[in-house]
Amino acid sequence: MCSGNSSLKACGINCIMASKLPYYLLLACLILLNGSIFLTAYLASVGDPASKDLYAAFAPTCHQLTTRSVCLYKYDSDGSYGIGECLPMSTFSYSRANEVYYPEKAAYKLPVCSRDVAIYLAMLIGMLALPFIQKMESEDWPNRFILLAAAVPVGIDGTGQLLGFWESTNAMRIFTGIIIGIVLPFYIVPILNSLCSFIQAKFSGKEPAQPPFPAKRKKAKKKAPGKRGKKSR
Numbered sequence: 759m760c761s762g763n764s765s766l767k768a769c770g771i772n773c774i775m776a777s778k779l780p781y782y783l784l785l786a787c788l789i790l791l792n793g794s795i796f797l798t799a800y801l802a803s804v805g806d807p808a809s810k811d812l813y814a815a816f817a818p819t820c821h822q823l824t825t826r827s828v829c830l831y832k833y834d835s836d837g838s839y840g841i842g843e844c845l846p847m848s849t850f851s852y853s854r855a856n857e858v859y860y861p862e863k864a865a866y867k868l869p870v871c872s873r874d875v876a877i878y879l880a881m882l883i884g885m886l887a888l889p890f891i892q893k894m895e896s897e898d899w900p901n902r903f904i905l906l907a908a909a910v911p912v913g914i915d916g917t918g919q920l921l922g923f924w925e926s927t928n929a930m931r932i933f934t935g936i937i938i939g940i941v942l943p944f945y946i947v948p949i950l951n952s953l954c955s956f957i958q959a960k961f962s963g964k965e966p967a968q969p970p971f972p973a974k975r976k977k978a979k980k981k982a983p984g985k986r987g988k989k990s991r
Contacts, residue, residue, distance in 0.1 A: 780950035781885075781894040784943070788882045795868050795875060799830035802856060802866040803839075813856055816869035825850045828872045828928060829858065829865035843872075843928050850925060873912070873931035880939025888943050897955060899948040900941075908941045 794812065801809035816822070829844040844858050844865050845851075858865040868875055888894065912934040919926045 778894040780954055781888070781947050784947060784950065785882075785885045788878065788885055792878050792882055795870060795878065796830070798869045799866040803830060803832045803864070809856075813869050820870040820874050822854050822867070822869065823871065824853045824855050824858065824867055826871045826873075826926075826928065826931065827867050828875060828932075829867050831863050831865050833863045835862065871931065872928040873916075873935040876932040876935025877939035877942075880936040881942050884940045884943040885947075888947060892944070894947070895951055897948050897952040899945045905941060905945055908938045912938045 798809050798812040798816070801812065825845045827844050828841060831840040831842055833840070844867050856867045915926050915930055915934045918924050
């Protein structure tokens with residue numbers, strides 16, 4: 759713990775870096791990100807001009823094609839809301855319209871595509887589950903092949919669509935997005951923790967005992983029990 763006699767450099771930085779700050783910062787960012795995505799569509803549904811600014815803010819991060827997105831429905835009969843595809847897959851186009859009107863409802867597009875929505879929501883779920891599976895301050899990540907396996911479905915589906923072999927469905931985009939999104943926090947958080955420990959060591963004037971990324975660490979070899987070197991007489 760930090761005592762009154764500790765210097766600001768040795769105490770303040772150590773106390774902050776030794777906490778679960780990276781986890782909570784990432785969790786806060788994901789809550790803000792997911793909230794902003796749904797807030798954008800809601801503001802559009804009530805005619806708030808701020809929605810246009812939010813659509814523009816998300817534009818550099820996503821293609822925002824209407825047929826590859828999900829929408830917030832607002833039903834004319836009772837003003838209730840729902841979630842669904844903006845347009846049927848049979849009407850695919852490269853339109854980026856933010857609003858689609860039907861006889862019985864209006865559809866307001868989320869500012870990122872269905873795959874991105876799934877990834878961000880799954881990451882948030884993964885972050886909430888992480889403390890029950892590993893320590894929030896842990897610097898050790900799972901086997902890298904788990905991440906590779908989770909990336910294969912989204913890689914195949916996205917690449918095939920990009921090269922024109924097929925047009926994916928929103929259901930497939932959501933499914934592949936969930937798979938990769940749910941595992942990402944278990945790699946991102948340990949990397950952030952390792953980076954913080956590395957910075958802490960630099961600020962305290964000590965050489966970091968290990969590189970900042972877990973994948974580069976070398977485990978110490980255990981000596982076999984019972985084997986001792988012979989003493990010279």
